[in-house]
Amino acid sequence: MIDFSNLTIKKTKELYQSGELSARELVSHYQDEIKKKNPELNIYRETFDNAFEDAEKIDLKIKHGDTPRALEGIPFAIKDNILIKGKPAGASSKILEGYTASYDSTVIKKMREEGAIFLGRTNMDEFAMGSSTENSAYGVTKNPHDTTRVPGGSSGGSAAAVAADLALASLGSDTGGSIRQPAAFCGVVGLKPTYGSVSRSGLIAMASSLDQIGPLTPTVEDAEIIFDVIKGKDELDSTNLETEFPSGNSVSSAVCTIGVPKEYFSLSEGGMGGLDSDTAKKIMEAIDFLKSKNFEIKEVSLPSVKYALSAYYIIMPAEASSNLARFDGMRYGPREDGKNLFEVYTKTRENGFGLEPRRRIILGAYVLSAGYYDAYYGRAQKVRQLIRGDFENEFNNVDLILTPTTPHPAFKIGEKANDPLSMYLEDVYTVPVNLAGVPAISVPFGSVSREGKNLPVGVQLIAPWFKENRLFEVGKILEGLKS
Amino acid sequence: MLPSVRKLFIARDVIKKNLFNMLISKEEIKKLAELARIHLTEAEERNLEKDLGEILNYIEKLKEVDISNVPEMTHATEVKNVFRNDEEGEGADLSLLLGQFPESNDGYLKVKGVFERE
Numbered sequence: 001m002i003d004f005s006n007l008t009i010k011k012t013k014e015l016y017q018s019g020e021l022s023a024r025e026l027v028s029h030y031q032d033e034i035k036k037k038n039p040e041l042n043i044y045r046e047t048f049d050n051a052f053e054d055a056e057k058i059d060l061k062i063k064h065g066d067t068p069r070a071l072e073g074i075p076f077a078i079k080d081n082i083l084i085k086g087k088p089a090g091a092s093s094k095i096l097e098g099y100t101a102s103y104d105s106t107v108i109k110k111m112r113e114e115g116a117i118f119l120g121r122t123n124m125d126e127f128a129m130g131s132s133t134e135n136s137a138y139g140v141t142k143n144p145h146d147t148t149r150v151p152g153g154s155s156g157g158s159a160a161a162v163a164a165d166l167a168l169a170s171l172g173s174d175t176g177g178s179i180r181q182p183a184a185f186c187g188v189v190g191l192k193p194t195y196g197s198v199s200r201s202g203l204i205a206m207a208s209s210l211d212q213i214g215p216l217t218p219t220v221e222d223a224e225i226i227f228d229v230i231k232g233k234d235e236l237d238s239t240n241l242e243t244e245f246p247s248g249n250s251v252s253s254a255v256c257t258i259g260v261p262k263e264y265f266s267l268s269e270g271g272m273g274g275l276d277s278d279t280a281k282k283i284m285e286a287i288d289f290l291k292s293k294n295f296e297i298k299e300v301s302l303p304s305v306k307y308a309l310s311a312y313y314i315i316m317p318a319e320a321s322s323n324l325a326r327f328d329g330m331r332y333g334p335r336e337d338g339k340n341l342f343e344v345y346t347k348t349r350e351n352g353f354g355l356e357p358r359r360r361i362i363l364g365a366y367v368l369s370a371g372y373y374d375a376y377y378g379r380a381q382k383v384r385q386l387i388r389g390d391f392e393n394e395f396n397n398v399d400l401i402l403t404p405t406t407p408h409p410a411f412k413i414g415e416k417a418n419d420p421l422s423m424y425l426e427d428v429y430t431v432p433v434n435l436a437g438v439p440a441i442s443v444p445f446g447s448v449s450r451e452g453k454n455l456p457v458g459v460q461l462i463a464p465w466f467k468e469n470r471l472f473e474v475g476k477i478l479e480g481l482k483s
Numbered sequence: 484m485l486p487s488v489r490k491l492f493i494a495r496d497v498i499k500k501n502l503f504n505m506l507i508s509k510e511e512i513k514k515l516a517e518l519a520r521i522h523l524t525e526a527e528e529r530n531l532e533k534d535l536g537e538i539l540n541y542i543e544k545l546k547e548v549d550i551s552n553v554p555e556m557t558h559a560t561e562v563k564n565v566f567r568n569d570e571e572g573e574g575a576d577l578s579l580l581l582g583q584f585p586e587s588n589d590g591y592l593k594v595k596g597v598f599e600r601e
Binding site: 365 | 522523539556
C-alpha cells in the first residue's frame with residue numbers, strides 16, 4: 001500500500017515507472033481527499049474536471065515508454081491569482097467573479113510542457129493582501145494542523161493543500177512573505193525566488209517590483225525541481241532576467257558560513273524580544289544543528305532592516321493602488337449600474353473590493369499624492385536601497401543568512417483580523433527579502449505545542465541574488481533532521 | 484514665566500502634537516476615495532481614518548533615516564532596458580477575451596458615455 005502523504009516528486013515518478021502507481025490513481029486519491037476535507041478546510045476554491053483526463057494521457061505516455069519529463073504526472077494546486085487558460089481565476093476577489101483566463105501564465109505553460117497536472121485553484125487573501133487568508137472574499141482557509149488557526153497567507157490555500165495531502169505540491173506568490181509565512185505555518189517548504197528569475201506574466205499583480213511566483217512543496221528537493229522548471233528568461237516579463245544559474249547539484253559545497261542577523265536573533269541570548277520563546281528555541285536548535293554539520297555560524301548586522309516594514313507599507317500600497325486601477329468593471333468581471341460612468345466605477349469597485357484592497361488603494365493614492373512623494377515614496381525607495389546594501393555588505397562575509405520565518409506559530413482565526421497594523425507586523429522577517437530582491441526559502445523545523453496541538457516552525461534561509469542553489473544545499477541538510 | 488502662560492504653552496504643544504499625529508483627515512480620505520473611484524460609507528471613512536492614521540504613524544519612523552546621498556532604488560536586481568523584436572506571436576484566445584465583456588455589441592465593448600450632456 002502506497003503512503004500518499006509521504007510522496008515526493010522523485011518517489012512518485014519512480015512509482016509511475018515501476019507501474020506501482022498511475023497518474024489516474026494519484027489524481028483520484030487527491031480528488032477523494034479534497035471531497036472529504038475541503039468542506040471543512042476551505043483550501044480549494046474550485047477543482048478542475050479535466051485533471052483526470054490529463055492523467056489518462058500521461059499514463060498512456062508512461063505506458064508507451066516515453067522519457068518522463070521533469071513533472072510528469074505530478075498533481076498541483078495553483079493559487080487563484082495565477083492564470084490557467086480557460087479556467088476561472090479571481091484572486092479571491094468578488095471583482096473578478098465569473099472571470100475566465102484567456103491565456104496561460106508563463107509558469108503554467110512551462111509546467112504543462114513538463115507534464116504537470118492541475119487539480120484546482122486555491123483560496124488566498126484577496127489580491128494577495130494579507131497574512132492569514134481571512135481577507136478572502138470566499139471565507140478563511142483553516143490550518144490542517146489546528147482548524148481553529150489560520151494557515152498563514154496570502155498563499156494560505158496553496159500551503160494548506162500540500163500540508164493536508166490535497167496536492168503533491170503547489171504554486172503561490174510572494175510579495176512580502178506570502179509563500180514563506182504560510183509554508184512555515186503549515187509545515188511545508190516554501191521558496192521565494194530571486195526577483196526577476198521567474199516570469200510574472202499571467203500573475204495577477206499586487207506590487208510589481210516585489211511579486212514573485214514560487215513553489216510550496218513537501219521537500220526542499222521538490223522545490224528545487226519545480227524552480228528549475230519555472231525559472232528563466234521570458235519575453236513577456238520585462239523584469240525577467242537572463243542569468244546563468246549555478247547548478248544545484250554541484251558536488252563541492254557552496255556554503256561554509258551562515259550569518260544570523262543580530263537585529264533578529266541574539267546568538268548569546270538564544271532569542272529576541274518580539275520572538276516567541278518556543279520558536280526561538282527551535283531556531284537555536286537549528287543553528288546548533290548546522291554548527292554540528294561544520295557550518296560556521298557568524299553574527300551579522302542588517303542595520304536598516306528595522307525600517308523595512310515602514311518602507312514596504314509605502315511601496316507596496318503605492319504599486320497595488322496603481323495595479324488595481326484596471327479593475328473597473330469595464331472589460332471583465334461584474335459591472336454595477338449607475339447613472340453615469342463615474343457611478344458605474346465607484347459602485348463596481350465598492351461592491352467588488354473587500355476592505356483590505358480598498359484600504360491599500362487609498363493608502364497608496366495618499367503616499368503618491370503630489371506634495372507627499374518625497375516624504376513617502378521617494379524616501380521609501382531610498383531606504384530600500386539601504387536595505388539592499390545591508391544584504392550586499394553581509395554577503396561579502398557569509399554565504400547564507402538564517403532567521404526565523406515568522407515571529408510565532410500560526411495564530412487563531414480572528415485574532416488579528418480587526419487590527420491591520422498588527423497583521424502587517426507579521427511579515428517582519430520576510431519583507432526585507434522582497435525589498436532587496438534576494439531569494440529565500442522557509443524550511444520546516446519541528447514544531448511547538450499549543451493547546452495540545454503541534455504547530456510547525458519554519459526556518460528562513462536567505463541567499464545572495466540568483467544563488468538559490470545555496471538554499472537548496474543547506475535546506476536539504478536542515479530537513480534531514482526530523483525533530 | 485507666569486504659571487498661566489506656561490499652561491497655555493503646554494496646551495499649545497499638546498494640540499500641536501495631536502495635530503501632528505493626525506496624519507490623515509476624513510476630508511482627505513473622501514477626496515482620495517473619489518480620485519480612486521471607490522465609494523466609502525460613513526462608517527468605513529471613520530474606520531479608515533483610524534487605521535490609516537495608525538499605519539501612517541508607524542511609517543513615520545522612516546523620517547529618522549539619514550538618506551542623504553542615497554539613490555532611489557528602482558529595480559531589485561539591475562537596471563536595464565529589455566527589448567524584443569516586434570513580431571506576431573501566440574497571444575490570448577480572442578473568443579475567451581471578448582467573452583469577458585460585461586456588456587458588448589457586435590463584438591465591441593459597450594460602456595456608458597464618457598461625456599455627459601448638460
